[in-house]
Amino acid sequence: MERKYKRLEELELWDDFMFGAVMSNKELCKTLLELILHKKIKDIRYPELQKVMDWKYEAKSIRLDVYIEDITDTVYNIEIQATDQKNLPKRSRYYQDMIDLNILDKGEDFNQLKNSYVIFICKYDPFEKRKCMYWFENICVDDLSLKLGDDSAKIIINPYGDDAEKYGKAFKALMGFLKSGRPTDDYTESLEKEVGVVKASEEWRREYMTLLMRDKENIRFGDLARGVCQVKKNKTRFTAEELSSILDYDTATIEKMIESINAHPDWSEEDIAEELLYKVDL
Template sequence: MLRRSYLAGDFKQDLTLDPIFGYVMSKKENCLHLLQMALPELDIQELVDISPQKPIDLNLFEKTSRLDVYAKDKQERVYDIEMQNLPVDFLTRRAWYYLRQLNIPKPGENYDQVKESYMIFFCMFDPFNEDRAAYRFDFTERRNNNLTIENVGHLLFFNAKGKDRSNITPQMAEFLDYLNGQVSKKPSKYIIQLNDDIEEYTSKPEWGEIMNQIALMRENIQEDIRREAVAKMIKLCRKNFKLTNEEVLPLLIQSYGDDFTKDELQEMIEQTK
């Protein structure tokens, strides 16, 4: 699914774009290597399942969501990898919500069968404003950090803009640079492979269809923006200058006559309260 932020302005055809990220990371070797960089302590050797744009839901009455990339390793640990371009409200709550859904036992399973899950966000901004490249949240007791409970859910946030990279590997640092559009003169084989897979995807007919959809949605968004501007001008003319509808129409034609017909502007005047 294309987020509205991509439609409002120019964007690069790179790994930070949802369809491209989903396609590239649906390849097991790409996803496996990324998880190995993100969680080197787990020694992940093999992925047995991977699904881009995986829908998840709890029941008919709860909010449904779509994961960017869902993966499961040989030890049945599960992972959700999300690309987040712009800050959004309640990001951490959304992260907890996704993590909760990854942890729900399947029908017939006991609670001791719930597998470890990892919710991983790659952010093109600093979600916690500490200029760190990585943040990790696990369960600890508030007064005694050495007192822990069995934790099957983990939240990780990688900040591509973070300058403090002391808590990530050099390989992850190179990947974050790549998200920022920065490639060294001697990139690793992994970065070269990612770049080749992006070129492969953007040369497919389906990418052309996506671009056509983007162009159409952008046109619709731009028209909505112009209509909002017309409505604001109508209200301003009425409130500040005490103009009648008949007096407002020539001003609208002068300002927006290239975008809308006289009849369309007249209809907007009548619809604007």
């Protein structure tokens, strides 16, 4: 079944692209962090993820919704989660690892790692405890008063919790907006307005269309890689040139697929497709 894509006008704050676009407004993003963390943040900036990871591909394999630093060199990663994919704990671990790899150059002292927060804003209650905020830090299981002190935290926001009031009126208004889409204070009105600004922006429209085209090409490429895997596993003898003609794709890319398949005979079709997505410049 062909995947259905939304038009820009149909996006809401719960869509990854819209959330990232709205959070590119520095003041809105800073206020969101302040409401969640209950602390004042003087200023933030948006650094790029540029480091190359020795163990796997390039940093473009890191896909983060919003990646921010403040002037105290604290790192924040904010992710929107509209659907429950049953992998939130492991996903949070993965994002933390990717952030640390991006911060630390090879050979640098581990004390150079910055304080970090990985924040998930969910459209569901992942732990079904009816809490609006789940805050996790590493502690000793034999002595709960003893923290590991690795300066990292993972925070999960659930607007459907019952305890929004204890975090203040502004936080409660934000939870209400996330649930209903109806603003009730200045900040949520600003969020609603910014969504409209993004929808009316030609610049954001061009960026969204570029990402959609890339996403469609990635899906087509993944299907192609799986098809080549099936052909090779069935030991059907086609040359790269013949497969290129049959599958309507360039010979050089088909050759790279065959090389990866031969190099990793025990890998699944999905593993091969994922690796090739980062090796081939689509």
